[in-house]
Amino acid sequence: MKTAVRYFSKLGNTKKIAEAIAQGAGVKAVSIADDPKLQEYVDILFLGGAPYANIMAPELREYAESLKAEQVGRVILFTTSNWSRRTVLALRKLLANNGIKVDKEYFFAHMLHINGRIEAAREFGNHLTRKS
Numbered sequence: 001m002k003t004a005v006r007y008f009s010k011l012g013n014t015k016k017i018a019e020a021i022a023q024g025a026g027v028k029a030v031s032i033a034d035d036p037k038l039q040e041y042v043d044i045l046f047l048g049g050a051p052y053a054n055i056m057a058p059e060l061r062e063y064a065e066s067l068k069a070e071q072v073g074r075v076i077l078f079t080t081s082n083w084s085r086r087t088v089l090a091l092r093k094l095l096a097n098n099g100i101k102v103d104k105e106y107f108f109a110h111m112l113h114i115n116g117r118i119e120a121a122r123e124f125g126n127h128l129t130r131k132s
């Protein structure tokens, strides 16, 4: 199963969660600020970000808007924040508009409990990519 992890993180919280999910999935987490392009079709794309004053970073929005249904089997979202799940809701809507399947299940980590959620994030990445 081909898997990729892409994220956008200003302060480092989402990066830590992305890296843990990627570790669980056996791949590398890549910041969309560095190298957003998917080199090949992936069955699962883990995609994450955070809200800043209630909206996701424009970089993340642009990236999500540029994704095409032919590039991904399905997307699994993750987010970190103080309280808001808005990034997940907004990404889900935006991706669905592009005809991209998005899992209902997503991963959330509160910004004050990132280190306590690393193991759960690893397990999340692992169990969703494990071959049955």
Ligand SMILES: Cc1cc2nc3c(=O)[nH]c(=O)nc-3n(C[C@H](O)[C@H](O)[C@H](O)COP(=O)(O)O)c2cc1C
Pocket: 008, 009, 010, 011, 012, 013, 014, 015, 049, 050, 051, 052, 053, 054, 055, 080, 081, 082, 083, 084, 085, 110, 111
């Ligand atoms: C300028 C700024 C605005 C923020 N606005 C929100 C917000 O509207 N809702 C929320 O739940 N968290 C908000 N947060 C908290 C961030 O979403 C949270 O710290 C998140 O983990 C940051 O992710 P990052 O470390 O990957 O950049 C804000 C943080 C900053 C610095």
